Amino acid sequence: MTPSVSPQDVNAIRISKVSKQYGDYQVLKDIDAEVARGEVVVICGPSGSGKSTLIRTINRLEEINSGAISFDGQNIHAPMKTHDLNQLRSRIGFVFQNFNLFPHLSVVDNVSMSPVRVKGVARDIAHDKALLLLDRVGLVDKANAYPGQLSGGQQQRVAIARALAMEPPVMLFDEPTSALDPEMVGEVLAVMKSLAADGMTMLCVTHEMGFARDVADRIWFIDAGQIIEMATPEEFFTNPRHPRAQRFLADLRH
Amino acid sequence: MTGFDLSAILTNPEFVAMLLHGIEMTFVIAIGSWTLAMTLAILLLALRFSPGRFGNAFVAGYVSYHRNVPTLVQLMLWYFGIFTLLPDWLTYWLASHNAEAIFAIIGLGLCQAAYFSEDLRSGLRSVSPGQMEAARALGHGYISAMRFVMMPQGVRNALPPLINHSVSLFKNSSLGVVIGASELTHAVKEIENLSFRTFEIYLIGTLLYLFFSLLIMAGGAYVSMRADPATRARA
Amino acid sequence: MINDIVAIFHDYWLLLLIGQYPNGPLGGLANTLILSALSIALAFPLSILLALARLSKWPFLRWPVTVLVYVTRGVPLLMLILWSYFLVPLLTGADVPSFVTMLTTLVVYQAAFLSEVVRAGIVALGHGQMEAAKALGHGYFGAMRFVILPQALYNMIPSILSTFVSTIKDTTLGYVINVPDLTFAASQVNNQLLTQPFQVFLILAVIYYGICWSLTHVAYRLERRITRRRAGLNGVRAATVIAPVKIISEQL
Numbered sequence: 146m147t148p149s150v151s152p153q154d155v156n157a158i159r160i161s162k163v164s165k166q167y168g169d170y171q172v173l174k175d176i177d178a179e180v181a182r183g184e185v186v187v188i189c190g191p192s193g194s195g196k197s198t199l200i201r202t203i204n205r206l207e208e209i210n211s212g213a214i215s216f217d218g219q220n221i222h223a224p225m226k227t228h229d230l231n232q233l234r235s236r237i238g239f240v241f242q243n244f245n246l247f248p249h250l251s252v253v254d255n256v257s258m259s260p261v262r263v264k265g266v267a268r269d270i271a272h273d274k275a276l277l278l279l280d281r282v283g284l285v286d287k288a289n290a291y292p293g294q295l296s297g298g299q300q301q302r303v304a305i306a307r308a309l310a311m312e313p314p315v316m317l318f319d320e321p322t323s324a325l326d327p328e329m330v331g332e333v334l335a336v337m338k339s340l341a342a343d344g345m346t347m348l349c350v351t352h353e354m355g356f357a358r359d360v361a362d363r364i365w366f367i368d369a370g371q372i373i374e375m376a377t378p379e380e381f382f383t384n385p386r387h388p389r390a391q392r393f394l395a396d397l398r399h
Numbered sequence: 400m401t402g403f404d405l406s407a408i409l410t411n412p413e414f415v416a417m418l419l420h421g422i423e424m425t426f427v428i429a430i431g432s433w434t435l436a437m438t439l440a441i442l443l444l445a446l447r448f449s450p451g452r453f454g455n456a457f458v459a460g461y462v463s464y465h466r467n468v469p470t471l472v473q474l475m476l477w478y479f480g481i482f483t484l485l486p487d488w489l490t491y492w493l494a495s496h497n498a499e500a501i502f503a504i505i506g507l508g509l510c511q512a513a514y515f516s517e518d519l520r521s522g523l524r525s526v527s528p529g530q531m532e533a534a535r536a537l538g539h540g541y542i543s544a545m546r547f548v549m550m551p552q553g554v555r556n557a558l559p560p561l562i563n564h565s566v567s568l569f570k571n572s573s574l575g576v577v578i579g580a581s582e583l584t585h586a587v588k589e590i591e592n593l594s595f596r597t598f599e600i601y602l603i604g605t606l607l608y609l610f611f612s613l614l615i616m617a618g619g620a621y622v623s624m625r626a627d628p629a630t631r632a633r634a
Numbered sequence: 635m636i637n638d639i640v641a642i643f644h645d646y647w648l649l650l651l652i653g654q655y656p657n658g659p660l661g662g663l664a665n666t667l668i669l670s671a672l673s674i675a676l677a678f679p680l681s682i683l684l685a686l687a688r689l690s691k692w693p694f695l696r697w698p699v700t701v702l703v704y705v706t707r708g709v710p711l712l713m714l715i716l717w718s719y720f721l722v723p724l725l726t727g728a729d730v731p732s733f734v735t736m737l738t739t740l741v742v743y744q745a746a747f748l749s750e751v752v753r754a755g756i757v758a759l760g761h762g763q764m765e766a767a768k769a770l771g772h773g774y775f776g777a778m779r780f781v782i783l784p785q786a787l788y789n790m791i792p793s794i795l796s797t798f799v800s801t802i803k804d805t806t807l808g809y810v811i812n813v814p815d816l817t818f819a820a821s822q823v824n825n826q827l828l829t830q831p832f833q834v835f836l837i838l839a840v841i842y843y844g845i846c847w848s849l850t851h852v853a854y855r856l857e858r859r860i861t862r863r864r865a866g867l868n869g870v871r872a873a874t875v876i877a878p879v880k881i882i883s884e885q886l
Contacts, residue, residue, distance in 0.1 A: 206765055227773055235771025245766035249785045259770040262780055311770060467846035468839045469803035472817065476839050479824070480832035566707070573710035577810060584712055597720050605709050605717070612708030 157182045157315050157346045158203060163212035165198065172198050173209070174370040180315075185347045187357040187378075190367035191393060196350045197242075199367065200319050203348070204237040205230065216315065235263050238308035238316040242324050244300045246292040246307070253279065253288040256307045264311065271310070278306040282336050298329025302336055309340075316340065318349040354397060358382060366390045405599050414590050414600075421586025422607065428503045428572040428582055433565060435508030440515035447520065458516065465513035471574050474506040478578040499580040507571050514564045522557025523549060555626045562619030566612050573608075583607060638833045646823045650841070653814045659731070661814030663841065669733065669808075669815065670801040673740035678794065680741065681748030682787075686778070688753055699749070706746035711807055715739050719811050736808040744801055751793050755786035792857035799849045803842070816841065 158180040165173040172195045180186050188196045201207040203214055205221050213220045221233055247255050256275035260266040266274075279285040282302040284295075292300055301321055308316060318337065322330040334356050341347055341360045351357065357364055357378055364381045366374040366389075373387045385391045408414050443461065446454040465473065482490065482502065493501060526549055534544035573584040587604035591597050653661015660668070684702070687695040706714070718739040723730045759782060767777035806817045820838040824831050 204769055206769065231768075231771045231773050234769060237769075239769035241762065241766060241769075243762055245762040247763065247766070247781055247785075249781075249788065258780060259767075259772065262776055263771040307770070463847065464843065467799075467843045467850065469806040469817075469842055471806040471809065472835065472839050472842055475817075476832070476835040480835040484832050570708075570710040573712040574807075576712065584710065584716075587713075588716070601713070601717055601720065605705075605713055608710060608713060609705065609708040613704070616708075 157184075157216065158348065159213075159215045160199075160203070161213045161215075163199075163202065163209050163214060165202065165207065165209045172370050173202070176212070176370075176372055178365060178372055178375070180346060180348055182314075182346055183344050184362045185341045185345075185360055186349070186363050186365060187361040188348065188350045188365045188367060189352065189354070189357065189393075194367045195370040196367045197319055200317050200348060200350050203317055204234050204239055206239075231263065235259070235311050236313050236315075238311065238313035240301070240304050240308055240316065240318045240321050242320040244292075244297070244304045244324075246300055246304055248292050251289050251291055252284065252295070252303050255292065255303060256310045259307070260310050275306070275310055278309050279303070281309075281339075282306045283332070296329060297325045298332045301325065301329075301333045305333075305336055305340075315346045315348070318347065318351065320350050320352070322351065322353060352397075354382070366393065368393070403599065404596065405603070407596055408590060408594060408599050408603060411594075414594065417586045417590055418583070418603070418607075421581065421583035424500060424575075424580060424582040424585075425569075425572045428500055428507065428575055428580065429569045431500075431504040432507035432511060432572070433568055435504060436511035436515050436568065439508065439512035440519060443512060443516040444519050444523075447516070462513040462517055465510045466517075470507070470510050470571055471577060473510055474503065474574055474578055477506040478502040497580075499575065499578050500582075502578060503572070503575040503580045503582075507568060507574070511564060511568045511571075514567075515561060518557045518560040518564060519553065521560075522555070523553035525556050526552045558619070558623045558626060562616065562623070565619065566615050569612060569615055570608070635833070638830055639837060642823065642827070642830065642833055643837060649823060650816060650819050650837075653819050659733070659814055662819040663816045663845075665733070665813075666802060666805050666815040666817075667845075669737060669740070669805050669813070670798060673737060673744055673801050674794065674798050676737075676741045677744035677748055677797075680745035681752055682783070684745055684749035685752035685756065688749065689756060702742075703746050703750060706743050711739070711743060711804060712810065714743060715807055715811060732808065732811045732813045735811060736805065736813045740801060740804060743804070744797055748794070748797055751790055751797075752786060755789050756782055758789075759785055789860065791860060792853045795849060795853035795856065799846050799853070802846060802849075806842075 160176055160178045163173055163176040164171070176199065188200065190196050198207055202209050203216070203221070205214075209222055212222075214222055216233065216237060219233060221230070225233075247258070250258060253272065253275050256278055257268070257271040260271040260274070261268050276285055276288060279288055282305055284299060284302055284306070287295060287299065287303075292303070295303065305316075305321075321337070322333050325333065330353065334353060337347070337349070337356070338360050349356075349361075361378050364374075364376055364378055365372045366376075366381070366385075366387070368389050374381065374385060374390045376385075381390070382394065385394055443458050447458045448454075478499065482493070482498065485493070530548055530552065531544055534548040539548070572582055575582045576584040576588070579585075583604060587600050590600045594600065649662060651662045652664045653659065655661065659665075684699050687699045688703070690696060715736065718735045719732070722735045722738055763781055763785070764777055767781045772780065805813070805815055808815050809817045809821070812818065817838065820834055824834045827834065
């Protein structure tokens, strides 16, 4: 599945001097980072470090207090018409920790509904496309089932298919396997790995260090609202520079 | 008639007296029926849990009747119906002791007892059964476990619907006007007939009801807050 | 006693059923049911609008609806009926039949109560559904139309039915403004017979009991079926969505 991106966009996502606070509490402090087209970035860090908040600011599910985040050349946090924001969002795929599938729609309808209603795709075309995507994530035989009848791992794979149905050039993952029983983590990570292998631009918040080591091009380590370290997996896992990163990795290995 | 003039009612001593009497009657009916309802609800709850099938069936039937027959019709059945079946001496006694208010209290009290007992019952049911097991494991008997572990939690859970139904009970006191009780709505209609200032007196009546209803709701919220150990610890 | 009751029923069943029609307006049980059904049919769409207004981010939409909800919760229905009886002819300038006045009152009253049910249903769905819809590019109304409302309203079906039952009970208050309904018909029977008030009102109570009990039973069966279906769609969450909803609809 090839991402559809205009060739002149070398950087798919650019985060410039982004800060966010809740009242007195500074959640994100002056974050500067870029994700290049086709790159896979893993964001990790201790809980409360702001990593979920950061990824949610990228499709503006969270607002920021200062700075800019540009996707595809456009600042997503600039004042804009709701319609334009919706259009921009439809081009950023987002996978939630809690899947958030629509329980009143069948699996195939979950995947096909938004291309029809948001992008105006013809219903039969969207339906066929949905079946193809479900096949891709290994769930085409569940097309007419309902989310409540699926396991957590199956639901998350449907959620990935649902996001892919909008043909986004970029996919964001917010702790996609954290809510799953351990035996189901593998099937979801397998789908994510195949997406990466196909060249999808991906930004993942995750604790799955095996995934990071195998697939990530870069790792951003966040603590207390700042990106403390940006490194390749090799550098990060064998030779973390920052003491807090060293401590984080040590805790993970216990 | 001419212009909006609240003082036409509020400065008229006769009207104010009527209003005050109406408020007094409303409170008599509300408090009387609330007390009756709550007492009866606890008895009904005990009857529900009594051994044998009769208790449960009786309470189920009682609740079913009072929830499916409109409250107004229940009051009519009491005052226009049962009243006439009573022996003469009782009829005379009631008639000279404000029968309308008494039947309003009886009718509303019996009706709300059904709702209160169901609220208490579902409050009790929502207490996790593990609580009972833990109490028994510690050596409590059934009654002791109910008294110290289950009921306190059950009542706490039941507070929101109990408060809602208490407000309903207060508002239902207005139904007394249909059977001739001289409560607030009755006073409002009387004053309207005498003064022709419909808008003003309706406004006063509405504001009075609203004020007292909100007072009950606020009081209930306060009681809820105090009953919740999490907030009590903070206070 | 029983013979009396059977006799009364035998003589007056038509009056109780349709009132004085064709010698007067339609009345009796038929009118009660028509009034109730019409009120719910009109109150339901209104309640959705009120709920959305209450959830919106604009104060000028939120405040009036919040006031309306508190007024209907704090003021007896009887008082509201008196207000309508006074205001509706005044505002429309015409001689309005008591049926219409009662209908207006009931629509506003039930819509205010139902809007709380809709609101609770929407809130119970949680942020996740709205976020997922927005992340896919849906706007607010698109999300409401395709994701939020279908779920919230389907969960509301038992509640609508039990509000219908409540409305049937509320119609009895039309008695004070002489709406020709079942209660009015019964009082007419009583005024003719004069010596058997207990029997007449017992019949009245039994008829209401029969209707309300049957409808409540249907609502209960529907709720069981919805809970079972939703448990398949939604895990355990379904039960908690429906439970708080029933309590709010108990009014009278």
